Amino acid sequence: MSYGKIGQPLGRIEGPAKVTGEAKYTADVLLPGMIWGKVLRSPLPHAKIVSIDTQEAEQMPGILAVLTAKDLPDLLTGRLVYDMPVLAIDRVRFIGEKVAVVAAEDPDMAEDALASIDVEYEEMPAVFDAHEAMKSEAPLLHPDYRSYAHAPQKFFSDIPNVHSHVTWKLGDIDKGFALAKRVFEHTFNTPAVHQGYIEPHASVVAIDPDGRVNVWISNKMPVRARELLADVIEIPEERIVVHLAQIGADFGGKGSLMDAPLCYHLAKRTGRPVKMVMTYTEELMAGNPRHPTSIFLRTGVTEEGQIVARQAKVVFNSGAYAAFKPVPFVNIPGAKDAAGVYGTPHIRIDAYSVYANCVPSGHFRAPGDLQVNFAVESSMDMIAEDLGLDRLEFRKQNLLKDGDWVPGGPQLEEVRVAETLAAAVKASSWNQPKSQPNRGLGLAVSHRLIGTGEANTQLTLEEDGTIQVLTPVPEVGTGAHTILQQIVAETLFLSLDQVRVETASEIFKTDSGSGASRVTYVGGQVVQQAAGELMKLILAAGAKGLGCAENEVVFEGGRVVHSESDGSLSLAEVAKMGGDGKSALRVKKSLNLSEGPPMTTFTAQVVELEVDPETGQIRLLDVVTAHDVGTIINPLGHQGQIEGGLLQGVGFGLIEELRMEDGQVSTLNLGDYKLPNIRDIPPLTTVLVEEELGPAPFHGKAIGESSITPTGAAIANAVYDAVGVRFHDLPITAEKVYWALQQHSGGEG
Amino acid sequence: MTHTIRLNVNGKEHTVEVPSRRLLIDCLRYDLGLTGTKEGCSVGVCGACTVLMDGKPISSCLALALFADGKEIVTVEGLAREDRLDRVQQAFIDYGGFQCGICTPGMVVTAKALLDENPDPTVDEIKEWMMGNLCRCTGYYKIIESIQGATALEPGGE
Numbered sequence: 084m085s086y087g088k089i090g091q092p093l094g095r096i097e098g099p100a101k102v103t104g105e106a107k108y109t110a111d112v113l114l115p116g117m118i119w120g121k122v123l124r125s126p127l128p129h130a131k132i133v134s135i136d137t138q139e140a141e142q143m144p145g146i147l148a149v150l151t152a153k154d155l156p157d158l159l160t161g162r163l164v165y166d167m168p169v170l171a172i173d174r175v176r177f178i179g180e181k182v183a184v185v186a187a188e189d190p191d192m193a194e195d196a197l198a199s200i201d202v203e204y205e206e207m208p209a210v211f212d213a214h215e216a217m218k219s220e221a222p223l224l225h226p227d228y229r230s231y232a233h234a235p236q237k238f239f240s241d242i243p244n245v246h247s248h249v250t251w252k253l254g255d256i257d258k259g260f261a262l263a264k265r266v267f268e269h270t271f272n273t274p275a276v277h278q279g280y281i282e283p284h285a286s287v288v289a290i291d292p293d294g295r296v297n298v299w300i301s302n303k304m305p306v307r308a309r310e311l312l313a314d315v316i317e318i319p320e321e322r323i324v325v326h327l328a329q330i331g332a333d334f335g336g337k338g339s340l341m342d343a344p345l346c347y348h349l350a351k352r353t354g355r356p357v358k359m360v361m362t363y364t365e366e367l368m369a370g371n372p373r374h375p376t377s378i379f380l381r382t383g384v385t386e387e388g389q390i391v392a393r394q395a396k397v398v399f400n401s402g403a404y405a406a407f408k409p410v411p412f413v414n415i416p417g418a419k420d421a422a423g424v425y426g427t428p429h430i431r432i433d434a435y436s437v438y439a440n441c442v443p444s445g446h447f448r449a450p451g452d453l454q455v456n457f458a459v460e461s462s463m464d465m466i467a468e469d470l471g472l473d474r475l476e477f478r479k480q481n482l483l484k485d486g487d488w489v490p491g492g493p494q495l496e497e498v499r500v501a502e503t504l505a506a507a508v509k510a511s512s513w514n515q516p517k518s519q520p521n522r523g524l525g526l527a528v529s530h531r532l533i534g535t536g537e538a539n540t541q542l543t544l545e546e547d548g549t550i551q552v553l554t555p556v557p558e559v560g561t562g563a564h565t566i567l568q569q570i571v572a573e574t575l576f577l578s579l580d581q582v583r584v585e586t587a588s589e590i591f592k593t594d595s596g597s598g599a600s601r602v603t604y605v606g607g608q609v610v611q612q613a614a615g616e617l618m619k620l621i622l623a624a625g626a627k628g629l630g631c632a633e634n635e636v637v638f639e640g641g642r643v644v645h646s647e648s649d650g651s652l653s654l655a656e657v658a659k660m661g662g663d664g665k666s667a668l669r670v671k672k673s674l675n676l677s678e679g680p681p682m683t684t685f686t687a688q689v690v691e692l693e694v695d696p697e698t699g700q701i702r703l704l705d706v707v708t709a710h711d712v713g714t715i716i717n718p719l720g721h722q723g724q725i726e727g728g729l730l731q732g733v734g735f736g737l738i739e740e741l742r743m744e745d746g747q748v749s750t751l752n753l754g755d756y757k758l759p760n761i762r763d764i765p766p767l768t769t770v771l772v773e774e775e776l777g778p779a780p781f782h783g784k785a786i787g788e789s790s791i792t793p794t795g796a797a798i799a800n801a802v803y804d805a806v807g808v809r810f811h812d813l814p815i816t817a818e819k820v821y822w823a824l825q826q827h828s829g830g831e832g
Numbered sequence: 833m834t835h836t837i838r839l840n841v842n843g844k845e846h847t848v849e850v851p852s853r854r855l856l857i858d859c860l861r862y863d864l865g866l867t868g869t870k871e872g873c874s875v876g877v878c879g880a881c882t883v884l885m886d887g888k889p890i891s892s893c894l895a896l897a898l899f900a901d902g903k904e905i906v907t908v909e910g911l912a913r914e915d916r917l918d919r920v921q922q923a924f925i926d927y928g929g930f931q932c933g934i935c936t937p938g939m940v941v942t943a944k945a946l947l948d949e950n951p952d953p954t955v956d957e958i959k960e961w962m963m964g965n966l967c968r969c970t971g972y973y974k975i976i977e978s979i980q981g982a983t984a985l986e987p988g989g990e
Binding site: 092094095097098099100101102103104105106107108110111113191278279280281282283329330331332333334360362363364558559560561562719720722723726727728729730731752753754758760761762764767 | 853861862865866867868869870871872873874875877878880907908909911912917921922924925926927928930931932933934935936937940958959960962963965966967968969970971972973974975976
């Protein structure tokens, strides 16, 4: 099927603003009289606060307010469960927890004053490892957890510090293992990694004389942010306006209120607008990184190499608070993929989210998926080798098929994993003879269900004949606004410059915002449906204006045309006669999809690399990423999602780790916490296995969280193929490889 | 202690009163209101704060405002001429060289300096030159394509 606007590789509608520096992010908001807030953070992982002396700080020049928990309402907050104080109440639970806040005329003054605040602590026993935290003798971080607002009763556990235990089951796991000829057990670990967005969290609050609270916040879910803020500052939602700024990337990490409640309290105390911007050190110490995860897999396989049972125990280190987890079960959804892309009749997956005295963890692009995929796809190679099977054939033999169920998902239709895997293999050097020593190939396959949720829009035919599309979804960088513009223009047969996408949060009551690969699917459908309804209104108003029946007019060349006479009206003319005669034509629409489509999206990657046996350095020689895609709405944006996600996957596999020692993050700036740079990019081949059968508008599919997932596992498998060393922990740094090779050769010698 | 400094930013002369410890980035963003220049890591690693000082890219988060006394500074706001985008800016739009856009001011300023010095860089030369600018969204592939694409466009402005 061919389209006009769909399928065009369009540059971003916000492009000119972004390349000229005009685009405004939260930290760019400058208001008259604005002052700065800075927080004092805990240096201890677990302690009672005995006293806080702020007197000296209050007397310092330029200091306008110093607040501690006693100055704030006794309330907790969080994205779902409310378990985190705005400032520590009587007790700190991680190094970096906010204890006091200062407002000053400039940020340097605020910083100076923090050094004068005297906090007396009484240390408490702390626990840092999630497994240790689950032992009966472990200190309890939240003895009152069950009483917290929105704590998920259905997922309570009697295991110490476990705040959510979720189980996914298919078939009967005992029966499955009874069928198995061989049973394998493997354990893997992955560290905390930071989202690495370059814009640190920022918040600005200004209170109008009439009490209206104006908020600017680097948050991708402004409607939800307003709801959460209303609860924690005790101001009705109607009196809060969240102004939408550009977001300097999200990758799952920008869904919380972060410092906005503190900005409000400081603004209220001082009568001045208040800005708080985290430093990157604060981001790394107290952001909301990907959960450190341990994955235990137990796999039952028949004599013929058929996987019949998969048991998984996935333990997520939640850190000191569960406040950054947005989903109702307050756990990490990716755990449900612990059977991978393999049709497995008997599955039991247990996911535990566990409190420990570490930085609270949050969502990061494909939350849980990467960790679990690293385990599953590494184990596939290990099992194949043990059974004497070819690792590709072993996978092919077990792939999901139409009609199979996936845990936590639907019964699948249109399963295209075999085609996707074949495409990746074909584009790689998989079938060529091994070229040189220390070189290796690895492959990994993943799938991702398309996100659900609620989306809203309001479409208006303006008096100049253009269409205004209002969305409460801010542009986090994915190109969502450009895609919404394309969908509306396509649906209404208009040119792109006739459709303007603007953001507004105040006219919508609820919205899921950007995330879970949902925007094109849910957000796209709601604008498509609204556009269809607007077209009906346009035709009705046009017919009325032309003095004929609705079924006698058509929309042609941007005009409402009466087919029999030569009479026609432009959109601007229709706008003027629409509705009650003068107001513009308007459709406001909401769509809530609680169930996803019976379809998933597959990714298969092949990595070829070389290991330097002298230094342990890994060089990626070639990466092939193959994707099962529907109609691609914007090829430029689509490819951008693939490439960006892939390099984050490379970071996860080879480079990134938020190192912690006894709860203290030691990689506290972007010099120590390495993000991949432009010289780390591997040669990349993308293969798109296209078919127009996606569930999104014009048969599109999701792409945002696909390419990041299998990379870590593909790298680990390639390293094993190259030098025969199996890594159960990521990232696979040169240092780790070096020591492993030393041991390896030592053992043989 | 405060100092009076004179600096030329994007062709315009400014006289600013700054304390000794004022950073150039804060002087640009808050004294002059030029918020196009972004602060990411604050330690000279990410490159979001890159501006040109006498034609050379520097990290404005590491430079004291005092260092800019008597110097010519070009920020992202100074690349376009009237309504015409610099070719680097246009190419970043056309080739998808950004997503969230937070690193883009530093990227386009650094890329502009590259093309001023080396009008036809190889991919390796682009990588070498751009190594100090981090982007978390694009995976850099389209940044390279954008810079290559820009070389095919007419140099803008000046």
